[in-house]
Amino acid sequence: xxxxxxxxxxxxxxxxxxxxxxxxxxxxxxxxxxxxxxxxxxxxxxxxxxxxxxxxxxxxxxxxxxxxxxxxxxxxxxxxxxxxxxxxxxxxxxxxxxxxxxxxxxxxxxxxxxxxxxxxxxxxxxxxxxxxxxxxxxxxxxxxxxxxxxxxxxxxxxxxxxxxxxxxxxxxxxxxxxxxxxxxxxxxxxxxxxxxxxxxxxxxxxxxxxxxxxxxxxxxxxxxxxxxxxxxxxxxxxxxxxxxxxxxxxxxxxxxxxxxxxxxxxxxxxxxxxxxxxxxxxxxxxxxxxxxxxxxxxxxxxxxxxxxxxxxxxxxxxxxxxxxxxxxxxxxxxxxxxxxxxxxx
Ligand SMILES: [Zn+2]
Numbered sequence: 028x029x030x031x032x033x034x035x036x037x038x039x040x041x042x043x044x045x046x047x048x049x050x051x052x053x054x055x056x057x058x059x060x061x062x063x064x065x066x067x068x069x070x071x072x073x074x075x076x077x078x079x080x081x082x083x084x085x086x087x088x089x090x091x092x093x094x095x096x097x098x099x100x101x102x103x104x105x106x107x108x109x110x111x112x113x114x115x116x117x118x119x120x121x122x123x124x125x126x127x128x129x130x131x132x133x134x135x136x137x138x139x140x141x142x143x144x145x146x147x148x149x150x151x152x153x154x155x156x157x158x159x160x161x162x163x164x165x166x167x168x169x170x171x172x173x174x175x176x177x178x179x180x181x182x183x184x185x186x187x188x189x190x191x192x193x194x195x196x197x198x199x200x201x202x203x204x205x206x207x208x209x210x211x212x213x214x215x216x217x218x219x220x221x222x223x224x225x226x227x228x229x230x231x232x233x234x235x236x237x238x239x240x241x242x243x244x245x246x247x248x249x250x251x252x253x254x255x256x257x258x259x260x261x262x263x264x265x266x267x268x269x270x271x272x273x274x275x276x277x278x279x280x281x282x283x284x285x286x287x288x289x290x291x292x293x294x295x296x297x298x299x300x301x302x303x304x305x306x307x308x309x310x311x312x313x314x315x316x317x318x319x320x321x322x323x324x325x326x327x328x329x330x331x332x333x334x335x336x337x338x339x340x341x342x343x344x345x346x347x348x349x350x351x352x353x354x355x356x357x358x359x360x361x362x363x364x365x366x367x368x369x370x371x372x
Contacts, residue, residue: 068370069172069181070099071165073113076186079158081150082142086316086353087186087200095184095349098359099366107372109178113165113185116208120167121160123211124204124238129195133159133202145197158187159202166209169346174217174301180337180345182306182366188350190232190305191257199230199257205348206303207238213301214244223248223299223341225290225333227282227326228307228350229317231260231270235305240265246297248290250282252310252317269293275318279325282310286332294336301344302337308352308361316353323364330368345369 077089099105121130134156136143142150162185169181189206191199206224213219224239226232226249236259239245246267253261253272261272271285308326310319337343347369352358 069178073161075157075161078154094355094359116163166205193234193237226305229310233259278320304347307350311357313357
């Protein structure tokens, strides 16, 4: 089977994503109805993402990525995934979302030793900027590979998370908005006209909302506990934000009803050509950073619904990036549930 259904290039003559420029034209021109070139799900990791620390007792810790790896290996799912080491993000990729003076500000703040606080719970250590660059680089590389048809979809096991990072602000454990960087690459480099961002973290993705509010090329659908940190999202900042605030204690039944009523009609009408997921797992009932009551089966259901939209409109293209999730056991189990569903194994 050729690697690319659009140009027929095979594994032996693999082209870089950028050489697949023909795929940036109107989707309808290249949708020949064939099955995707590969059925593989990719996972992107970077050692640098395990070295960023914000203090010994901080919940956003390297142990989160180790817990995910443990569960992926123990479940056997790891063997079914295509493993990629994330590259560093290019400056151009970051600059599509964040202004240069903000990125320079982060660089200037980075300490040689110890920690520097950017807000009450967002700290930089000596390894932070490397992790930031690799995390964004993972999202970019996953986007390129999925767009090129080298992967069916991809999960980025990365930290720091990104969805609270605004255009020029670090907050809520986030420095650079990984999903926004990936979405802008899909739009501005690969030429897509419509991308959707799905955010099911327990906290409102205020940074992503700030970046894309009013951008007609982007539909963001989110659900989050409200009122709760960061105390935003209700009402939404613009018409392209479908925000679902839910009270503390909301369970899978409430989430499913809201998704069916509010997310799915909007996604169907928008017809996204690629879907990005801000995959936070802190709405799990075992996670103490939120008070919602989701379980693994709810993440499976959410993932299947997103996949169904992607299959209808986006050739199945999904890039999912880790956001929150702080109960280590629940996080690992939930990521397995999510990625197993993406991989359809
Ligand atoms: Zn969160």
